[in-house]
Amino acid sequence: MENGTHYRTCHLCEAMCGIAIEVQDGHIQSIKGDVDDPLSQGYICPKATALQDLHEDPDRLRKPVRRTADGWQEMDWDEALDLVAEKLHRVRKEHGRNSVGAYLGNPNVHNHGALIAGMPFLKALGTQNRFSATSNDQLPHMLASLEMFGHQILFPIPDIDRTDLFICIGANPMASNGSLMSVPDFRGRIKSLKARGGKLVVIDPRRTETAKIADEFHFIRPGTDALLMMAMVHTLFEEKLVDLGHAEKWTKDVDLIRLASLGFRPEAVSDHTGLAAEDIRNLARQLANTRKAALYSRMGTSTQAFGGLATWLAYVLNILTGKLDTTGGVMFTQPAIDMVALGAVGGQKGHFGRRFSRVKKLPEFGGEFPSSTMADEMLTPGEGQIRAFVTVAGNPVLSSPNGSRLDEAFSNLDFMVSVDYFLNETTRHADVILPPTAGLERSHYDLIFSMFAVRNTAKYSPALYDAGEDSRHDWQIMLELAHRLEKLNAGGRLPLRMEAGWRAFKQIGPDPILDLMLRSGPYGADIGPARGLVQPAIDLVMDILPQNHPVRGLAKLSPLNRHWQDLPKGLSIKALSQLPNGVDLGALRPCMPGRLFTPDQKVNLAPRRYLADLDRLHELLAQPATMDLLLIGRRHVRSNNSWMHNSQRLVKGKERCTLIISPKDAARSGLQAGDSAEVSSATGKIVLPVEITDDIMPGVVSVPHGWGHDRTGIGQSVAEAHAGASINDIISDEQVDPLAGTSVLNGQSVNVKVWRADRQRKRA
Structure with a gap:
């Protein structure tokens, strides 16, 4: 790695802030905002400076480990990958393809390699029991868009x-x-x-x-x-x-x-x-x-x-x-890479309710069941019970409702594997942990969040650090496992053409695929004078083929489409590598109705499933306003996911895992400044310090998301020293929005009282 300033995109949240990393003799000297980044223009939040902590973290796993009677034992990569594939295949063979479950955490969407490799990996797993952070987060937005x-x-x-x-x-x-x-x-x-x-x-x-x-x-x-x-x-x-x-x-x-x-x-x-x-x-x-x-x-x-x-x-x-x-x-x-149009060309516009979960009969969305029913599917006996599980960059014990029940479910599996570089509250249940490279050791392009940005931009960042021969990127781990599973499913050997395809895929990796998507997208290849020869053919394709024809879809997406003729052209990985600060592609612009994917190319303002669900809203209105104490979560600029709590610079300072409560409710509960409170529900109880303030509505209390690092057997020393309490230990997994299947993380009823130990101390 060369000394000097290296420009990248921070991958720790959705903002895609440009950063300038100063390196000297292989060590990071500083991380600052990139003033020439067209989207962030020099702004960064405190999380970006912690990229160094996450990269250098001594608690980060760097080799595969397996659980033994004497503790965690390191393995070499081929041995670990073979073991995992054989175990997953055996469970599937004995109990059926849906006996394996999979959960993908949200860091995957910050990682173009994981996104590209995730599809063949899930296909090789072959299970319908798939889950992700989606149903604890943005699922209602996705359903409304669909x-x-x-x-x-x-x-x-x-x-x-x-x-x-x-x-x-x-x-x-x-x-x-x-x-x-x-x-x-x-x-x-x-x-x-x-x-x-x-x-x-x-x-x-x-x-x-x-x-x-x-x-x-x-x-x-x-x-x-x-x-x-x-x-x-x-x-x-x-x-x-x-x-x-x-x-x-x-x-x-x-x-x-x-x-x-x-x-x-x-x-x-x-x-x-x-x-x-x-x-x-x-x-x-x-x-x-x-x-x-x-x-x-x-x-x-x-x-x-x-x-x-x-x-x-x-x-x-x-x-x-x-x-x-x-x-x-x-x-x-x-x-620059239009995942919306690319998905539509392949017939992947989304779907909802094609099947329902085994236990709670909750609808799938895009092939995934709601995360609130994961524990049900592991703990409820019968055909289709999940007996083996795969997590990729996720910590559902802290991020999904009823974390204690998930603890129980994961601990009773026949086999579990986690692709993760931390021994956390979820991966501690795994039999094998496969640690991928960290963010600064891989190239980066924001496939997903570029679609949600307030301005169109594009930026590619090569890896800052060499990962080393004994490391594996997450895309390599998933492709290796997928390849092994496909061979086992085929009886131990694949046809020569298929075997060659797998080897080629693993050899080229995700970046050439990324490059192809850039070149073939709206800002891609510019053929200059030849446009006059090609354009009539493109126009003819657009005119004569049916609206839903895949060739018409590719032509529509092509940089040769007349609709894109005034956009900048020439994007590729090579071009973006020469523009390390990124490239500005312009402000958002009107594009309707051509951007619609409904059959009649009209906005469906009143989908019937929403109109039908208004009966529940009428029922709520007919009832008296609740007098219960209602729980909400909260977010802090220094915290996104639970794994960020192992950075000292992100957790230092004033304690943030507190119960925020109004003066009126504090008085009613007998709480004073400096007390700790016991917050309980039918699901469980937690204890945490009290913060009394007029900044919260009477009748409402707030606990932040992502804490609760006090469970035994985790390997994150900084997080353990700032354990906090998990809001999901008091949130019921029985409460879901019946329309979408989304977890109810805000608005559940709780009780609050002075923690008994504090009461006893005051009496003494």
């Missing part, structure tokens, strides 16, 4: 750099840097919004970091966002504020939305939501009357009992007020 726009990852992104009103419901981009909205330097962008006369409005059960810089803030009771938004829809129709703009030509079923909203007057929902009726009306008026405006919702609205409805209604509100596909509203990106 139902309304025809593709599960076609998300409307706020055009925040040109909007004049940004309404943020159940999201905290000051801490997250955006989610399904890659937006580095949110604070700076809001300063610019205000400087041009714009306004930020935040609605949340907690006065978050984002709320504290807002021009207008409203508390809302957890789980009632769908009531609020339906009352806003009601106001739009009642006050004749509906105006779809140019979207009216390609949007259907507006009248069905009007009829659906009739029973949700602002006065009717006020007690449940905690917002005054006039405040609800004013929110609708502001959205309608501000030409450049965007309404954005995220985790707080997604992961609740009405997450599916709330997410759909956020889209509906933007559409009814003419904000879809308009400058300053919500728009679709045009990334």
